[in-house]
Amino acid sequence: MKPILEIQDLTIDYPERAGVVRNANFAVQSGEIMAVVGESGSGKSTLLSAILGLIPAGGAIRGGKILYNGSDLVKLNREEVRLIRGRKIAMVFQNSGEYLNPRRKIGSQYLEMMKYHLPGTKREHRGRALEMLERLHLANPDRIMQSYPFELSGGMKQRVALAIALSLEPKLLLADEPTSALDVTVQAQVVREMLQVRKQFGMTILIVTHNIGVASRMADHIVVMKNGEQREYGTRQQVIEHPQNEYTRYLLSAVPELEA
Numbered sequence: 249m250k251p252i253l254e255i256q257d258l259t260i261d262y263p264e265r266a267g268v269v270r271n272a273n274f275a276v277q278s279g280e281i282m283a284v285v286g287e288s289g290s291g292k293s294t295l296l297s298a299i300l301g302l303i304p305a306g307g308a309i310r311g312g313k314i315l316y317n318g319s320d321l322v323k324l325n326r327e328e329v330r331l332i333r334g335r336k337i338a339m340v341f342q343n344s345g346e347y348l349n350p351r352r353k354i355g356s357q358y359l360e361m362m363k364y365h366l367p368g369t370k371r372e373h374r375g376r377a378l379e380m381l382e383r384l385h386l387a388n389p390d391r392i393m394q395s396y397p398f399e400l401s402g403g404m405k406q407r408v409a410l411a412i413a414l415s416l417e418p419k420l421l422l423a424d425e426p427t428s429a430l431d432v433t434v435q436a437q438v439v440r441e442m443l444q445v446r447k448q449f450g451m452t453i454l455i456v457t458h459n460i461g462v463a464s465r466m467a468d469h470i471v472v473m474k475n476g477e478q479r480e481y482g483t484r485q486q487v488i489e490h491p492q493n494e495y496t497r498y499l500l501s502a503v504p505e506l507e508a
């Protein structure tokens with residue numbers, strides 16, 4: 249296995265706040281799930297946005313590299329980054345469901361994305377879309393395709409957004425708290441399906457979460473961040489069972505079912 253993504257000494261500043269991310273260093277192997285865990289303000293969303301070249305206005309990369317299959321995304325020009333991003337890397341946010349176009353039916357948005365990114369006929373795309381909706385535990389996928397976003401609950405819209413992202417079969421899926429807004433049972437189902445889908449398509453997933461419990465259920469490797477600093481990095485087993493850093497131990501102690 250070789251890394252699909254390498255973060256080397258990455259440091260990111262905002263104008264009023266230097267070092268929102270400081271010297272981050274980790275590698276994501278092709279086909280694995282890597283979780284970045286940290287509390288609010290640790291810099292994990294900023295780190296993910298940087299990989300996609302979408303740091304909020306004012307923010308800037310002060311140093312380091314973001315290597316995607318060996319090419320430094322920091323150095324590529326706009327056009328080169330656009331090509332990688334559009335086809336190879338997709339991102340879902342905690343509130344991706346809110347970004348669906350309110351004036352168009354789910355089906356038409358879903359199929360348009362598939363047409364843009366994937367080979368195949370409309371009929372094939374439709375079949376795959378329905379299957380993915382069902383896998384994400386959305387009852388009656390046919391009706392979902394016929395619905396406008398306002399006819400669905402927030403949790404349903406979020407699962408639709410995740411279904412769309414997964415259907416595009418990106419090589420690398422960046423996921424920022426993708427299940428945090430869902431209720432706990434649904435969250436577990438969705439996590440399970442994400443694990444299946446990544447296996448089926450050989451997808452690599454980089455997930456950002458405040459919940460070390462979610463990370464322990466999904467991830468092959470875990471990075472723990474606090475105040476922009478990487479506190480711990482290792483395999484799931486190392487981090488969950490033999491945490492070296494006090495802060496990791498503190499996060500673990502807050503998840504009762506992991507203590508045992």
Ligand SMILES: Nc1ncnc2c1ncn2[C@@H]1O[C@H](COP(=O)(O)OP(=O)(O)OP(=O)(O)O)[C@@H](O)[C@H]1O
Nearest residue numbers: 262265268286287288289290291292293294295304
């Ligand atoms: N556009 C911005 N300008 C200035 N500071 C920002 C900006 N966005 C975020 N920050 C600050 O950078 C720090 C890290 O934010 P970031 O969103 O990356 O953290 P996070 O760990 O993802 O937290 P959360 O879970 O709350 O999003 C925070 O202290 C935040 O206030």
